[in-house]
Amino acid sequence: MDLDFVANNWHLFAALVVISLLIGFDTLRRGGGGANQVSAVQLPQLINKENAVVVDVCEPDEFKKGHIPKAINIPVSQIKDQLGQLEKFRTKNRPIVLSCRNGQQASRAATVLRKNEFETVYTLSGGLAAWEKENLPLER
Template identity: 30%
Template sequence: MKTAHDLVAEAKAQITEVSVEEAEQAVQQADVVIDVREPDEYQAGHLPGAINIPRGMLEFRLSNDTALSARDLNLVLYCKTSGRAALSALSLKNMGYLHVRSIAGGFDAWAEADKPVVQPQMPDFE
């Protein structure tokens, strides 16, 4: 029986994963940056310009949104540490998307490298 770790390892062997050092350029060149974490994770902080499509809805959203259905889009995916993004990247590859990359280490690695992060703004009540 395979574990989640086994599935992630298999996915990573079949996708393109970019290091944190390469990620900033990949993000700048991307047509779409997709955060596949849950909405509460996204709202707590995310990459600038990223859209949130949780992993469980990814295939459905991309299939039903004409702006995201072109198979030649340059896509960059990330999650918290890279497991969900790797599984998502493999799924999109299997759907025929040609240019899908995942960020190694995910959001945690991005933030630890002091890359730009969008943080929620709390209203000032004073």
């Protein structure tokens, strides 16, 4: 890059850096905490073929309003304290799929699991909202 151009147009260069950082931050924020994402359409296949377990990380009152059938509820605020409950799935090599209303809480929970060496962790892309959009069943 020509240094004279950068010096003469420093404000454009600064804007480019800021925009790049914002795009990078947004990409990391949406990245699922290092977890792979699975779509609402793909999730039933993952459950049926790989015996995946769905962990809904919403608060209990939200969970009672509707969740993916057979999902277990561990609120994101308790995920660190409940790692022992999830350990049995890791030892059986069962994938863990984290879900919540829109995907943000699941991403936070995925970060915790990845930091604790859970390797087969997914987040439901778009959360329960995407599941409902595909007219997939809810358990209440």
